[in-house]
Amino acid sequence: MLLAYYVHDLSPFLLKIGGFGLRWYGLSYLAGFVIGTLLYRRLAQRGYSDLRPDQVADFITMGALFGVLLGGRLGYMLFYDPVGFLQDPLRFFRVWEGGMASHGGILGIALYSLWYARKHGLSWRNLCDNLVVVAPVGIFLGRCANFINGELYGRAATVPWAIQFPKEILLWSPGRQEELITRASAIDPAFASPEVLISGVAASPALRGLLSTYLTPRYPSQIVEALLEGVFLFALLWILRTRCRLSDGVLSGVFLIAYALVRIAGECFREPDAPLTAGMTRGQFLSLFMIVSGILFLLWARLRPRYPKALLRV
Numbered sequence: 001m002l003l004a005y006y007v008h009d010l011s012p013f014l015l016k017i018g019g020f021g022l023r024w025y026g027l028s029y030l031a032g033f034v035i036g037t038l039l040y041r042r043l044a045q046r047g048y049s050d051l052r053p054d055q056v057a058d059f060i061t062m063g064a065l066f067g068v069l070l071g072g073r074l075g076y077m078l079f080y081d082p083v084g085f086l087q088d089p090l091r092f093f094r095v096w097e098g099g100m101a102s103h104g105g106i107l108g109i110a111l112y113s114l115w116y117a118r119k120h121g122l123s124w125r126n127l128c129d130n131l132v133v134v135a136p137v138g139i140f141l142g143r144c145a146n147f148i149n150g151e152l153y154g155r156a157a158t159v160p161w162a163i164q165f166p167k168e169i170l171l172w173s174p175g176r177q178e179e180l181i182t183r184a185s186a187i188d189p190a191f192a193s194p195e196v197l198i199s200g201v202a203a204s205p206a207l208r209g210l211l212s213t214y215l216t217p218r219y220p221s222q223i224v225e226a227l228l229e230g231v232f233l234f235a236l237l238w239i240l241r242t243r244c245r246l247s248d249g250v251l252s253g254v255f256l257i258a259y260a261l262v263r264i265a266g267e268c269f270r271e272p273d274a275p276l277t278a279g280m281t282r283g284q285f286l287s288l289f290m291i292v293s294g295i296l297f298l299l300w301a302r303l304r305p306r307y308p309k310a311l312l313r314v
Contacts (some may be wrong), residue, residue, distance in 0.1 A: 004212070005162050005163060005164050005212065005217045006163050006164065007164045007166065007201065007208045007211050007212050007215065008150045008163055008164060008165045008166060008201070009162075009166075009201045009202040009208060010147075010148045010149075010150065010202070011148075012024055012025065012148060012149045013152075013203055014027060020064065020262075024145045024148045024149070025142075025145040025146075025148075026125070026142040027145075027150060028138075028142050028144060028145035029064075029068075029069075029138070029139055029141075029142070032137055032138030032139075032141045032142065033060060033061070033064045033138070034081070035137050035138075035141075036060055036134040036136075036137055036138055037056055037057050037060045037061075037080070039133070039134040039137065040056045040059075040060060040130055040131070040133075040134050041053045041056045041057070041241060043130050043133065043134075043241065044056055044130075045170065046083035046242075046310055047308060047309040047310030048129075048130060048241060048242075048308045048309075048310050048311075049126060049127075049130045049308065050122045050123050050126045050127065050308070050309075051122070051127070051130075059116060059127075060209070062112070062116075063109050063112050063113065063116070063131075065113065066108070066112050067105070067108040067109030067110075067112035067113070068105040068108060068109050068138070069105075069108075070102040070108055071098075071104045071105050071106070071107055071108015071111070071112075072101055072102065072104045072105035072108060073092060073099065073104070074092070074108070075100075075101035075102075075103055075104010075105065075107065075108070076099040076100050076101040076104060077091070077092055077099070078104070079101050079103065079274075079282060079286065080099070080101060080273065080274045080282060081099070091254070095100055096144065100142075102139065102142070102263075103283070103286045103287075103290070106135075106259075106290075109135075110128065111130060113127045113128055113131060123248055123306060124295070125248035125249035125252060125300070125301065125306065126248045126306075126308055128249075128251075128252040128297075129248055129249065129250070129251040129252050129308075130236060130241075130242070130251075131244075132251055132252055132254075132255035133234075133237045133238055133241045133251060133255075134234075134236065134255075135255070136229060136230045136231075136233040136234035137230070137234060138227045139226075139230050139299060140226050140229070140230020140231060140234070141230075142210070143222050143223070143225045143226035143229065143230060144222070144223075144226055146221055146222040147220060147222035147226070149220075150165045150166060150167045151167060152221065152222055152270060152271075152273065153165040153167065153168070153218050153219075153220070153221060153222070153270075153271055154218040154219025154220060154221030154222075154224070154269045154270050154271055155218060155221070155254055155269060155270065155271050156216050156217065157217055157218055157219045159219070161220070162217035162218055162219060162220075163217065163218060163219075163220045164211065164212060164215035164216065164217055164218065164234060165215065166197065166198045166201050166211055166215065166220060167198055168215055168216060168218075169194045169197060169198065169214075169215075170194055170198075172194075177194055177264055180197070180210075180211075180214055181193070181197070183210060184197055184207060184210060187204065187206045187207055187210065188200070188204065188207070191207065197211075207306075217228075218271065219269040219270070221269040221270035221271070222264065224266050224269050224270075225262075225263075225266040225269075225270070228262035228263075228266050229259060229262055229263060229266065232262065233255065233258055233259060233262065236253060236254070236258060237251060238259075240254065245307070245311050246301075246307075246310065246311075247301040247302070247305040247306060247307055248301060248305075248306045248307065249297045249298070249300050249301030249306075250297070250298060250301045252294070252297045253294040253295065253296075253297030253298035253301065254298075255294070256290045256291065256293050256294030256297060257290070257291050257294035257298075258294075259287070259288040259290060260288070260291045261287075261291075263287045264283075264284045264287050265281055267281045267283045267284045270283075
């Protein structure tokens with residue numbers, strides 16, 4: 001008996017008027033920054049941060065703009081689509097088309113926090129330690145938005161919880177696309193392109209039924225990564241921050257190593273979105289450099305121990 005897999009039919013818009021609207025992806029970033037600010041301020045109030053509580057909002061806001069968004073977008077262009085970026089540099093500004101790299105965002109916020117620490121005479125390690133505690137919240141929400149958008153989907157699977165993602169159509173050969181369009185046009189003549197097919201799934205049960213006979217069942221890798229990179233990492237780092245006496249830099253090292261490991265594991269469920277490098281996906285390959293960086297942070301913390309104010313009172 002064949003399983004009836006769920007055909008992904010969620011809209012990327014929370015609210016849409018004409019061709020414009022409020023997208024879940026943008027809302028996830030906004031929610032991540034707000035929640036991250038509140039959590040970071042809580043850590044500052046408890047003495048874990050060199051930042052005063054009233055400084056946190058400005059630090060997070062500017063870090064989001066110049067670190068996460070700029071770094072994430074530039075990282076995607078350079079790590080995943082360098083040829084397209086060189087051919088059309090203005091693609092960088094068309095953020096509504098999608099394309100953010102978490103590795104680029106992490107690098108961007110690290111560089112911004114280094115600049116901020118030097119400008120204000122603060123400990124870079126301390127800034128980073130508190131940032132990495134709250135960062136998994138934003139990562140979790142971003143992965144959930146990836147799922148809602150039906151992007152960054154998983155590898156082919158036969159598990160009962162597999163999902164069929166219509167955006168797979170964009171990678172098909174022109175001949176196979178034309179075959180599907182011909183059959184879909186019998187349902188509604190408006191279904192005349194892959195993009196229209198994808199956007200019309202939610203409103204047409206008949207189209208969903210047709211697509212279920214074409215699409216490949218896949219792992220919902222976005223959810224797997226949300227649980228690993230978001231829920232697991234946040235729980236681990238929050239417990240370490242609030243329950244253990246750790247020198248500045250330890251949490252940053254733990255985050256870099258743990259994120260790299262769970263990203264490598266999560267990518268085993270995800271369809272590669274770039275050519276393999278040494279047999280690894282692009283995300284797995286880039287994660288190796290995070291492990292090296294994490295080890296350096298741990299060595300730095302051990303050789304030059306420094307503790308936040310809350311731990312000096314212990």
